[in-house]
Amino acid sequence: MAHGKLYxxxxxxKRWRELRARKLYANPLCELHKKEGKIVAASVVHHIIEVExxxxxxxxxxxxxxxxxxxxxxxxxxxxxxxxRKSHSKQVHNERExxxxxxxxxxxxx
Numbered sequence: 001m002a003h004g005k006l007y008x009x010x011x012x013x014k015r016w017r018e019l020r021a022r023k024l025y026a027n028p029l030c031e032l033h034k035k036e037g038k039i040v041a042a043s044v045v046h047h048i049i050e051v052e053x054x055x056x057x058x059x060x061x062x063x064x065x066x067x068x069x070x071x072x073x074x075x076x077x078x079x080x081x082x083x084x085r086k087s088h089s090k091q092v093h094n095e096r097e098x099x100x101x102x103x104x105x106x107x108x109x110x
Contacts, residue, residue, distance in 0.1 A: 007051050010064040019065060020045045027072035042072035046081065 010016060023045045033040040048069050054060035063069055073081070 006057060006060055023070050024072055030074040030077055031071050032073060032077045040074045043075055044073045044078040046071045046073045046078050
């Protein structure tokens with residue numbers, strides 16, 4: 001399954017909704033603002049290491065549901081992170097897919 005489709009499947013399921021709710025309950029404040037001594041409500045659960053960066057499907061699943069890979073953020077901080085990383089851009093997505101394809105080919109050739 002393509003990583004983009006897998007990601008959508010992983011974050012649109014009961015397991016993710018429950019994990020997200022538990023994370024926001026445990027960490028209701030934006031973790032980045034909190035480090036600055038500011039109190040801002042969190043409304044987004046962010047994957048610190050992008051789910052799509054996993055090489056295999058199992059890697060993506062582990063990244064999606066790992067508590068230690070989650071961060072409670074406000075919408076502004078979440079948007080800023082993705083803007084800085086350009087992680088939702090088509091170019092980054094295409095480069096990621098090329099890398100995965102090459103890794104798959106390399107594994108076949110071994």
